[in-house]
Amino acid sequence: MVARDGRYVLCHLRGKKASAVVGDHVLWHPSEGEGVIDEVIERRNLLYRQDETRVKSFAANLDQVLILIAAEPAYSKRQLARALIAAEAAGIPATIGLNKSDLYEPFQRAWDSLAPYRAMDYPVLPLGLREADDRARQNLKQWCLNKVTLVLGPSGAGKSTLINLLCPDALAQTAELSRSLKSGRHTTTGTTLYEVANHPGTFLIDSPGFQEFGLRHIDPSSLQRLMRDIHRHAHDCRFYNCTHRHEPGCRVIAALTPDSEHKPLDKERYQIYCELLMELSKPHIR
Numbered sequence: 001m002v003a004r005d006g007r008y009v010l011c012h013l014r015g016k017k018a019s020a021v022v023g024d025h026v027l028w029h030p031s032e033g034e035g036v037i038d039e040v041i042e043r044r045n046l047l048y049r050q051d052e053t054r055v056k057s058f059a060a061n062l063d064q065v066l067i068l069i070a071a072e073p074a075y076s077k078r079q080l081a082r083a084l085i086a087a088e089a090a091g092i093p094a095t096i097g098l099n100k101s102d103l104y105e106p107f108q109r110a111w112d113s114l115a116p117y118r119a120m121d122y123p124v125l126p127l128g129l130r131e132a133d134d135r136a137r138q139n140l141k142q143w144c145l146n147k148v149t150l151v152l153g154p155s156g157a158g159k160s161t162l163i164n165l166l167c168p169d170a171l172a173q174t175a176e177l178s179r180s181l182k183s184g185r186h187t188t189t190g191t192t193l194y195e196v197a198n199h200p201g202t203f204l205i206d207s208p209g210f211q212e213f214g215l216r217h218i219d220p221s222s223l224q225r226l227m228r229d230i231h232r233h234a235h236d237c238r239f240y241n242c243t244h245r246h247e248p249g250c251r252v253i254a255a256l257t258p259d260s261e262h263k264p265l266d267k268e269r270y271q272i273y274c275e276l277l278m279e280l281s282k283p284h285i286r
């Protein structure tokens with residue numbers, strides 16, 4: 001935990017039931033050089049991740065999410081969709097960052113493939129993090145100023161490069177963290193909060209890998225609302241409870257066929273919608 005004065009304090013949770021996640025604000029008191037968390041303050045928002053059987057909370061009180069992908073390795077549209085849906089469900093603004101602009105051709109291909117997301121009004125930032133100059137760094141700092149930003153993305157996208165660019169003492173912060181964790185005696189989730197250099201109150205959260213986002217807490221009937229492109233076409237369906245899979249008079253299905261008036265709905269996005277609808281409709285342990 002980071003105290004008001006910037007110190008890292010190892011905190012224990014009182015009681016078995018209590019749980020805290022990265023980004024939580026807590027009330028605590030010192031105890032034998034460490035700390036005890038008395039209370040987790042009510043969260044503004046919360047993201048979930050899931051494994052085979054369970055949904056777990058994972059980060060809280062976020063101002064924004066940066067989904068960092070790169071020209072290479074190729075990104076997964078399914079994972080991107082899941083991350084965007086999770087952010088939408090939690091009410092957290094999401095931005096897509098496309099890194100490795102120096103890899104000219106793959107970058108161009110990836111940039112073009114993100115057209116459906118730009119059409120959904122997600123900001124897409126072109127980035128070249130490894131060779132970023134001072135101006136690029138300042139722009140990024142400005143972008144995340146006074147905010148808590150969760151950085152997500154597949155391995156190899158450049159998350160660590162971004163953290164090191166904005167938090168040059170990130171290594172030191174990690175070292176201090178492991179010192180306070182007295183290596184081995186405690187475990188971390190691997191999700192770490194860093195303070196941006198010279199900008200107290202500006203935080204980046206690095207989370208390893210592309211989480212399998214917990215979407216099981218989402219009701220299948222609200223899925224369409226969380227996918228902006230599906231939602232855009234869903235208003236005028238004949239049936240108010242249209243699932244957009246087979247119903248007559250469905251405007252979403254109609255939007256798959258190009259017409260002169262509207263931009264067609266991306267077929268892959270529609271496919272992802274159908275798969276997720278099935279997944280969320282299956283009975284499962286909540």
Ligand SMILES: Nc1nc2c(ncn2[C@@H]2O[C@H](COP(=O)(O)OP(=O)(O)O)[C@@H](O)[C@H]2O)c(=O)[nH]1
Nearest residue numbers: 100101128129130131155156157158159160161
């Ligand atoms: N070509 C190129 N490589 C980059 C860029 N940014 C990061 N990389 C490289 O991509 C690899 C993965 O970066 P890393 O930050 O470890 O990714 P992470 O797994 O998301 O933390 C490293 O070899 C970086 O040097 C970039 O802008 N251009």
Ligand SMILES: [Mg+2]
Nearest residue numbers: 159160161208
């Ligand atoms: Mg990394």
Ligand SMILES: [Zn+2]
Nearest residue numbers: 237242244250
């Ligand atoms: Zn419909």
